[in-house]
Amino acid sequence: MADALRLKDEGKSLRQIAAIFPENEKEIEELFGVVAFMKSKKDEFAPSRSLLGRILQELPESEPAKLESLEKKALISEQMEANNSRQFVIIDNESEAAGGEVNVETIPKNNSASQKTSLKVWDYFHNFKLAPVMAVVVVILVAGVSSYEIWGKKGASEQPPVAQSSLLKFAAVASKPTTMAGALDNVLNSINQDLNNETSLFDLGTADANLVTFDKEALNGLTNTYNENSL
Amino acid sequence: MEDRTLKELKELVEKAKNGDKEAFSLIYQKFFTPLYRYIYFRVGSKEDAEDLIQEVFTKAYLSFSKFKFTGSSPLAYFYTIARNTIIDQGRKKKHNIDSDDDVDSHKGDGDSPEESAAKNEDAKMLKLAIEELTESEQDVIIMKFFDGLSNKEIAEILGKEEGAVRQLQSRGLRDLRDILKKKNEQ
Numbered sequence: 001m002a003d004a005l006r007l008k009d010e011g012k013s014l015r016q017i018a019a020i021f022p023e024n025e026k027e028i029e030e031l032f033g034v035v036a037f038m039k040s041k042k043d044e045f046a047p048s049r050s051l052l053g054r055i056l057q058e059l060p061e062s063e064p065a066k067l068e069s070l071e072k073k074a075l076i077s078e079q080m081e082a083n084n085s086r087q088f089v090i091i092d093n094e095s096e097a098a099g100g101e102v103n104v105e106t107i108p109k110n111n112s113a114s115q116k117t118s119l120k121v122w123d124y125f126h127n128f129k130l131a132p133v134m135a136v137v138v139v140i141l142v143a144g145v146s147s148y149e150i151w152g153k154k155g156a157s158e159q160p161p162v163a164q165s166s167l168l169k170f171a172a173v174a175s176k177p178t179t180m181a182g183a184l185d186n187v188l189n190s191i192n193q194d195l196n197n198e199t200s201l202f203d204l205g206t207a208d209a210n211l212v213t214f215d216k217e218a219l220n221g222l223t224n225t226y227n228e229n230s231l
Numbered sequence: 232m233e234d235r236t237l238k239e240l241k242e243l244v245e246k247a248k249n250g251d252k253e254a255f256s257l258i259y260q261k262f263f264t265p266l267y268r269y270i271y272f273r274v275g276s277k278e279d280a281e282d283l284i285q286e287v288f289t290k291a292y293l294s295f296s297k298f299k300f301t302g303s304s305p306l307a308y309f310y311t312i313a314r315n316t317i318i319d320q321g322r323k324k325k326h327n328i329d330s331d332d333d334v335d336s337h338k339g340d341g342d343s344p345e346e347s348a349a350k351n352e353d354a355k356m357l358k359l360a361i362e363e364l365t366e367s368e369q370d371v372i373i374m375k376f377f378d379g380l381s382n383k384e385i386a387e388i389l390g391k392e393e394g395a396v397r398q399l400q401s402r403g404l405r406d407l408r409d410i411l412k413k414k415n416e417q
Binding site for chain 1 (some may be wrong): 255256259260263264267268271272280281284285288289292351353354357358372376377381382394397398400401404405407408411
């Protein structure tokens, strides 16, 4: 019978159900007849029409807790209008449940541009819209500070002394004339002078190479600074 | 229940939860009759049923902000409150069907006095027969065949499995058939 009722719930007709359970056809017809009888009589057990109206009239005006909250909201709203102030409302559930006062913090709404701007920026941060941009800014700042520290340290101790003046020295050496005339001493002097010049040029080249190495190290330092894991 | 009806009902429930008394009234109007009928069968007299349904609605009204719409009919919510109220108060059924005002609230329009009397007698007999069922059978039969709740909703209200609800239905219907047969023979 439970299966027959399930089939009835699924929308099968009495004939279809009886066909599925032919051995119980008589009982199924009787029981479905009882169901039909009950449904035909259900309006006989309806309440009097005036009862609903009476109950609704006698209900409390509104649900107490809800009413209290609504009244407080209305009061706060009125205060905002009256004081022209921005209000931040902190509702303490416990004190509210106990019928206590609702804490209200009032901040004068002076409409100053700075206040509005700071609030807007805060809202923006709050919504994480600026977060990616700020992350990039922070990385750049940290990288700048790190590179400054590297330059400072290396500038004092590791920077080759020739590096700064190498171009000046090269210009001075290049401008000196080489003399091959006259006596052997002059020739030797001239050779020595040329050797000195070549040595100077070699030093200048070495200094430039050191400078390149130094720049590379500095760049490596910058690369390390950009490592996100170290932030 | 159709999706559209459920959607409208959900909107009503949300309004009612926010203190909209008109929304409350509409919900009550929708569920008033089935709930009254359930209480009436369970307590057996109109006076007790009227007192109890007022209490049930007041309780539901005061706690409605806690109600969560889960897709089932809010009728289940009211039924649960009604059932607990009946149990808490330990109301006993009063078999006062001899009183003429017990089952006569809605006579069909255009019925002759004889037809009205016959309908009234049928209703009284049905009420008596249902009262002879066990409480669980009564719950299931009333919710299912008078108020049209699904087996799932009934199972939720009664805290039973759907299979158990189906068994109670078939057993209740068999008992009801036998009781009605006996009463017809008397």
